[in-house]
Amino acid sequence: MRRWAAFSTMSVVMIVGFALVVPVGQAADAAKELAAKYILATAKAARTVYVKGVVADVSKGGLKPNEDWVKDDHGVMLPAQFVKEVGKELKEFDLSLVGTDPLYASNAAKSAKEKEMLAELAKGKEKLIVAEDGGTTIGMAADYAIVDSCADCHNNHPKTTKKDWKKGDFMGAIIVRLK
Numbered sequence: 750m751r752r753w754a755a756f757s758t759m760s761v762v763m764i765v766g767f768a769l770v771v772p773v774g775q776a777a778d779a780a781k782e783l784a785a786k787y788i789l790a791t792a793k794a795a796r797t798v799y800v801k802g803v804v805a806d807v808s809k810g811g812l813k814p815n816e817d818w819v820k821d822d823h824g825v826m827l828p829a830q831f832v833k834e835v836g837k838e839l840k841e842f843d844l845s846l847v848g849t850d851p852l853y854a855s856n857a858a859k860s861a862k863e864k865e866m867l868a869e870l871a872k873g874k875e876k877l878i879v880a881e882d883g884g885t886t887i888g889m890a891a892d893y894a895i896v897d898s899c900a901d902c903h904n905n906h907p908k909t910t911k912k913d914w915k916k917g918d919f920m921g922a923i924i925v926r927l928k
C-alpha cells in the first residue's frame with residue numbers, strides 16, 4: 750500500500766509538473782511575440798514622428814530627405830534610413846527593414862521563413878505577423894506605398910530591380926529579429 754501511495758504521489762507530482770512546464774514553455778514564446786509586437790509598434794511610431802515632425806518641419810526651411818544626407822548639408826536621412834539607424838544603435842535585437850524587391854541586399858529576406866512571411870503579408874489580410882524561425886522570433890509590420898513618392902523614388906533609384914511600383918503596393922516590412 751505504501752508503495753502505491755508513493756507511486757500515486759509521484760504520478761500526481763509528475764502530472765502537475767508537466768502541466769506547469771508546458772505552459773511555461775508556451776509563455777516564453779508568447780512573451781517574445783508580445784515583445785516583437787511592442788518593438789514594431791514603437792519603431793513605426795518613431796518613424797511617423799520623424800516623417801510628420803522632423804521631415805515635414807525641416808522641409809519648410811529648405812532641407813530635404815536625401816539618401817546621401819551625410820554628405821549633403823541640406824539633407825536629412827530618409828525615413829527608411831532613420832529606422833535602420835535606430836536599429837544600428839540596438840545591441841539587444843535586430844531592427845531593420847525588409848523588402849520584397851529590395852534596393853540593397855541588406856534589406857533582403859534572410860531565410861525561407863522570412864520570405865514566407867513577406868508572401869503572407871503580401872496577401873493583405875494581416876498588417877503584422879510574428880513567427881518562429883529556428884529559435885529566432887521574427888516580427889514584421891507591413892509597409893505599403895501609401896503615397897506616390899514611395900513608388901517614384903524606388904522606381905527611379907539606381908539600384909532598383911523593379912520599376913513599376915505604384916501607390917498602394919505592398920513593398921516590405923519593418924522587421925524585428927529576437928533571439
Ligand code: HEC
Pocket residue numbers: 814816827829830833846847848849850851852853855856892893894895896898899900902903906920921922
Ligand atoms: C527619396 C527616396 C525614397 C522614398 C521617397 C522612399 N524610399 Fe523606401 N527606400 C529608399 C532607399 C534609398 C532605401 C534603402 C535604404 C538603406 O537600406 O540604406 C529604401 C528602403 C525601403 C525599404 C526596404 C527594402 C528596400 O527596398 O531596400 C522599404 C520596405 C521601403 N523603403 C519602403 C518605402 C515606403 C513604404 C515609402 C513611402 C512611405 C518609401 N520607401 C519612400 C528610398 C526611398
